[in-house]
């Protein structure tokens with residue numbers, strides 16, 4: 469049996485007394501896109517943040533259970549979180565480039581992790597921007613400020629920044645919700661392209677988007693996964709009434 473790239477077993481998250489994630493078991497096969505859907509406040513972002521230990525940064529958050537990366541539990545004290553986040557990159561809802569040049573945004577991570585050769589950095593920056601489908605648009609202004617790019621370009625730059633670390637998994641938290649439809653379309657095309665090389669997990673409020681780009685979908689409701697399955701099945705023949713009500717827009 470082929471092992472999932474990433475999986476959680478009996479994952480629980482508490483913010484003080486608030487039990488935000490309740491015993492979630494999910495697995496993410498390599499080279500697939502999984503969409504996490506569900507109404508506001510049901511725990512999608514909290515769950516996503518567990519996967520690369522971002523909840524460590526939230527003082528009252530407690531994460532219990534197993535998070536298995538290639539079969540090894542990464543939810544343990546001894547795990548080097550810096551190295552882990554190299555392997556599992558993250559892109560947020562609002563594009564958040566540094567106030568630096570396009571080049572420096574992408575070179576920042578590799579340089580911080582010890583790459584000092586100018587030729588190597590040039591190579592990483594070009595390759596990452598190409599993979600993020602941004603190179604052709606920015607190659608003539610690579611040393612200009614990233615803040616002069618459009619929102620959609622900034623978001624692709626943030627994806628390039630994550631790719632510069634040669635991750636294996638990309639976590640995307642509503643990556644297109646702040647973008648116009650054309651930029652959203654480019655991000656969606658990019659996500660589908662990236663799954664050839666990476667395993668992707670995306671939180672989205674946009675049902676059409678989930679249906680267009682994901683292979684499997686997990687429906688979250690008040691901290692639990694109500695249903696997880698093939699995206700086509702979830703949207704056409706859901707097994708649970710709550711899933712059907714949500715995907716047909718009856719609530720949420």
Ligand SMILES: Nc1ncnc2c1ncn2[C@@H]1O[C@H](COP(=O)(O)OP(=O)(O)OP(=O)(O)O)[C@@H](O)[C@H]1O
Nearest residue numbers: 483486488506507508509510511512513514515526
């Ligand atoms: N930093 C935090 N501190 C305390 N409670 C939090 C924190 N972040 C989220 N929560 C709580 O955890 C629960 C799940 O929130 P979360 O943001 O994960 O949901 P979500 O499904 O991603 O929502 P949305 O779709 O609105 O982004 C909510 O009850 C929320 O109030």
